[in-house]
Amino acid sequence: MMTQASKKLEIKFRRGQIIQGKWHKKSYQIIRELGSGAVGTVYLCVSDGRKVALKVSSQMSSISSEVNVLKSFQSVQGKRLGPSLIDVDDFVSKDGHAYPFYVMEYVEGVSLHEFIQRNGKEWLFSLLVGLTRDLEELHQKGYVFGDLKMENLLVTRNPIRLRWVDVGGTTLQGRAIKEYTEFYDRAYWECGDRKAEPRYDLFALAMVVLRIFYPSGFEKTSSPARLLHQKANTAIKNDALRKLVLYLIQGKMSTASEVRTYLLDAYQKSHDSGGVAHTGQVSRQRQNSQQGEIYPITEASIIFFSSGLFFVWLFLL
Amino acid sequence: MRTGTLKQVLLITDGCSNQGEHPAHVATMLAEQGITVNVIGILEDTQSEQPEGLMEVEEIASSGQGVSQIVYQQALSQTVQTVTKQAMTQTLQGVVNKELKQILGNSQSIEELPPDQRGEVMEVVDELGETCDLEVLVLVDTSASMTNKLPTVQEALIDLSISMNARIGRNRFSIYQFPGKRKPIHLLVDWTEQLSSISSVFSKIATGGVTPTGPALKEAMYQFGKKTLKRRLWRNDDPSIEEAGN
Structure with missing residues (x-):
């Protein structure tokens, strides 16, 4: 006899209802x-x-x-x-x-979307650095998170950290992923299988980043992998971040610590080159426009200076 | 603990059977032979609540010791694989329960264990679910109203094989449509490990009028039997789950 013979429905609790455990x-x-x-x-x-x-x-x-x-x-x-x-x-x-x-x-925090909207995309670097450290530890313990997605992530305060809140998809490495969500699933995008390995989580991580740029997602087409590249290329202006997303989608990074190192490096470099890890192209544009302003000024001053010389020459004559 | 092979029929339909033997009756007979019957009912996008035609979905699945779910087309992929996995867990839980009863005495089942002790038992169930072999015979209703849903069904089945093939255990799938031209069911894909190659199968189907769900299930039962018989002729089969599952 099967105990589930009579179908048990999902249960809903009312607000204010008091739940008492049978055992404890x-x-x-x-x-x-x-x-x-x-x-x-x-x-x-x-x-x-x-x-x-x-x-x-x-x-x-x-x-x-x-x-x-x-x-x-x-x-x-x-x-x-x-x-x-x-x-x-x-x-x-x-x-x-x-x-x-x-x-x-109870983990109290705001959604990643909300946080980024309020505080800006440059926060992605520090949030992802923290999350990849947790992921690395999880992978070291022999697990894969599985259902990594926006809804399962919260940004907590004091300290500001990106944390996961639902471990329902967590699977032992080498087994079949227990729970997943299509948009974040590499098999859905025809970029790999559903075997639990660190790279499965890293793909989902890339999709989390992509989702920040496309809050309501996008539809799959007949060549899914190409679509992902195209979406990343169009939306992510920051060079380092865009490259990271592309690497992860292609499975080119195999550990979370590799991602972490990459992020730290990229941040360091952006500092060295004079700007905060803002959006690469925007800052490049800004430089261009500054240069654009500089040139007319120099031209004008050359003209002014040379015409001055001309008048001096005329006067001397 | 060896489990042999889990056997499931996955019935995908959008309406009520209207010909032949009552499907719930056939499902009972399948379950008695250790074959689980899972049923997925597909709603039209315009239907806001469960139509009467899908009432029997739960009845067939519960008679077949399986899992049922009624969904809109868009959710089909995810549903097909949750239903399959859930049914596996249920069957395996049944097997483990039986062992537990032998060890701990008659009244013990996993549910009756205190929560702290369940963890280890469920670990065993998890492990079995990952490593056991699985055979799924898919029965797709191709009556007229299903025509526009077949591409989704096909996608969902390919997806199912991706999910199941991520397991350590081996998988075999076969697909039948019903009704067939002269027979209750018609073979579309013979037993195979990968469904990735089925992309053109459903386009060839001529969809037709009646929905003989009962006779189709009965034919599925026969196909399972035939296969086992054939294999027994070739080599001595392991005692499979069918004896332990009940």
């Missing part, structure tokens, strides 16, 4: 929904006067494997790779179905 008896009051995806819904809750995030699903398997991932993130000392895990339990609904849930630290 801890209570959580629902404040609001934070988001819902293919395998469950995340709620903002209050427990013991503290804000926490609670993820519930009808699928025991996905909740369990996410808990496994979060646990393995906690086991390292020092900096944590993901939100910290607080509780794992079941909620029993009125009709007797048990819905597994887990409770994690």
